[in-house]
Amino acid sequence: MAWFKKKPTELERLAGIADDVQLIAMRRFGARGMPVTVLDGTSGLDAVLTTASGDQYPLHNLISRAIAGDLDDVPRLVTHHVDALVDAAAAPNSDQLSDDDWLENVRVRLMPADAATAVGAGYARTFAGGLVEMLCLDYPTHITYLSDAALEGRDPVELAAAGRAAVIADPVENSQEIDPGIWLVQGNSPYTATKALAFEHLAGSALPAAPHGIVFGVPHRHMIVAHAVDSVDSVVAISRLAQFVVAQATDSAPGGPLSSSIYFWYEGSVDVVGWVKDDGSTTISGDGRFGEVLAGLAK
Template identity: 35%
Template sequence: MTKRPALDDVEHAVVALSTTALRDLGIEVTAIDDPEHGDVFLVGPDDERYFLQNLVAACRKLPESEWSAHIGAHFASQLEGRAAPDVAELSEPDLLTEVRTRLQPVDVAVDPELPMAYARRFTDDLVTHLCRDLPTTVETLTDTSLQGRDLDLLYQAGQRNTDAEPYATQDIPIDGTRGITALVGDSFFIATKARNMRRIIGTELGEAEHGVVFSVPHRHLLMVHPVTNLQSTLAVKEMVGFTLGQVAEAPGGNISPHTYFWYGDRVQQITHLDPDENAIVIESQGMFGDALALFS
């Protein structure tokens, strides 16, 4: 197992400021270094975990003078969200209003602290699980919290609510073919709009007869490109580069460094990591290769 690097100055500061912020809110915590998952988190007297990676990422972008206020506001909002009624206390209409679908890496669904055996596979490396979108926080729904609920109904309502999350678009032009459209927003669920690609085609692309190349670097971003001609390979190369750059600076943690191809509600991962070259390689085979072959 690779040893976790020592904490840098920002991480040390976030641990200390978070400990103080939680103490001010009446919660005594202990810092735990988890080398298996590469995380440092805090544990309270009720064994509740307080993960810090999002705060570390935020503080790296903020002036040091703002760190304490940002961290204090973060934990105040988090605790306020916990005051919301438990899932078991919610009526079906109330839960259907709050539920959202969310794309996450496969290993998120096997976290023993948040068991999600119900999570549904989207790609080889991604699953979709369910969350509650509360005013000040997002609550991950577990196997226990969903016991006895109609999962099909919740996934349908969750995707409908995720589809309705507001976003803006940015266009990235590509010579000789359709460009890349980036959907961006503050919502945690922008990337998960990829689960309803037919809606993205209808609202943003107009048509995509030969399929759509897309990526979901982090929760606030979805990039799409309709395969139009052989020059679409240029768009794919651009998207791969943008995706890797976005993953490196992912707010709140990344979803996937890979790029995918959608066609007829099937999804193919079209990049893989070459360990010998330590590089991302594009594969023009399978469904994606079949689409390109139509233009050769």
């Protein structure tokens, strides 16, 4: 008889969470009338569920969120995720929407450039530093990203203007100074980081006035970390900001990481001023317009 239960290794613990997520997800898919099986050749952290018709649902991101969160919350997390997927599968296709529905539901969203490539969104407009503006349709239960094919016969410029206006009009949920000179704009909306498209609407309201520009990061979809440049001493706050952004832009971030780069907004344009090097450290560049602004403040 064993008197002491062997403590599981970290690998065994992660595998156990992955198995729990997979089991709960399969049961929920079945309860919603969409039976699934595990795709051949996949398992554990990389498990993929598939329907009889061939639709595939990777579990990697969901498992990562479960590992990073409260284990007691895993059933709710998985149930909510599966329900959103099932509702998305039953939603009308974009070609079934009226023109008014398109304009009401379209949104612009900051996404990694490789996401646009994966979707086939050649129309996506470059933002800066590996980020692009993608179009999507926002439904109550899910978001559908739009490909070039989905936009056939429609004006992407008109849709982007409508989508951008909707994101800007959405109120800021939370804004606070978390460290001297460093502000956090945060919210449950998956478009929170996308508000970085229009700092002219944030400066002087959710953020301090910023006549000399704003240095910022968007580590994931729910967050903007920002510093209003006010003197040459801003480099101290920017260094702390960069460390915070990198710490937040991880695989366990909600929705996955968006960017670990540091950007500078000034007079309506955005430049990359900081990035993570191969050794894991972050470098901040004083070149270009950013350097010119700092030089002007030093006089």
